[in-house]
Amino acid sequence: MKNSNVKLLSLSVAFGCMVGLASCSKPSRTEPEITPEADYQLKDIQYFMSDGDRIDTLMVGLGDTTIYNYSNAKLARKFTEDYSKLAKTSYFQVSEPNLLPADLYLEKFEVHVPSQLIADGSFSYFATKLPVSRDSVQVPYGKFWSDTVSINVPAKSKIVIDRSVQAHVINCSFKASIVNKTTGQNHEVRGSWKGLLRYDNLNTRLTEHPVE
Numbered sequence: 184m185k186n187s188n189v190k191l192l193s194l195s196v197a198f199g200c201m202v203g204l205a206s207c208s209k210p211s212r213t214e215p216e217i218t219p220e221a222d223y224q225l226k227d228i229q230y231f232m233s234d235g236d237r238i239d240t241l242m243v244g245l246g247d248t249t250i251y252n253y254s255n256a257k258l259a260r261k262f263t264e265d266y267s268k269l270a271k272t273s274y275f276q277v278s279e280p281n282l283l284p285a286d287l288y289l290e291k292f293e294v295h296v297p298s299q300l301i302a303d304g305s306f307s308y309f310a311t312k313l314p315v316s317r318d319s320v321q322v323p324y325g326k327f328w329s330d331t332v333s334i335n336v337p338a339k340s341k342i343v344i345d346r347s348v349q350a351h352v353i354n355c356s357f358k359a360s361i362v363n364k365t366t367g368q369n370h371e372v373r374g375s376w377k378g379l380l381r382y383d384n385l386n387t388r389l390t391e392h393p394v395e
Contacts, residue, residue: 219365221284225292225315226369228359230306230376238300238353238380245269245346251394252336262344263331269324269348269382271296273313275357277374280317287361287370289315297353298381315359324382334389343390351380 245266252258273296277289292315295308313320336342359372 222364226360233356236355243350247345251341258336270321273320273378345388347386349384
């Protein structure tokens with residue numbers, strides 16, 4: 184009878200150890216869910232004039248050049264006008280940028296920007312694409328008309344060549360559609376675009392002064 188009690192006690196101890204081991208085992212590890220990286224694509228951008236938008240026209244000085252003639256005879260000189268410093272400017276201002284995803288970087292997108300407002304309210308566009316940057320961007324305006332002219336400088340005189348050009352600067356509205364190709368979610372971006380439309384009406388003035 185004592186042997187029987189000993190066996191029962193041994194079994195109880197063994198079972199208790201098994202239960203204890205089971206209760207102390209670590210739960211299975213759950214791997215964190217990996218969120219796919221967003222892949223944004225600019226589908227469309229539109230420019231338009233809203234209330235308060237406007238075009239300003241101003242004169243931009245291109246500097247002056249002076250041709251001297253200290254001799255006693257008339258002097259013929261050729262002068263070629265240089266417009267290489269003319270620049271196209273562009274600046275995007277986004278309304279409510281805090282509503283956009285934190286990983287949506289607009290600067291990586293390059294778009295055509297307006298170069299002329301047409302009578303029907305639409306725009307023609309600058310040939311070179313520029314980034315959708317909230318910082319001011321400047322690029323060379325590109326090919327601009329230039330002339331080589333002959334200038335006759337009287338004896339004991341100087342000719343001052345003063346040049347200026349009209350710059351048409353616009354503040355207009357824009358609307359862009361950007362889609363997250365990973366999720367299919369569409370984001371609408373609104374704001375304003377400010378920049379140079381075009382240069383026009385070149386003006387060259389020649390002024391004669393005596394020299395000693």
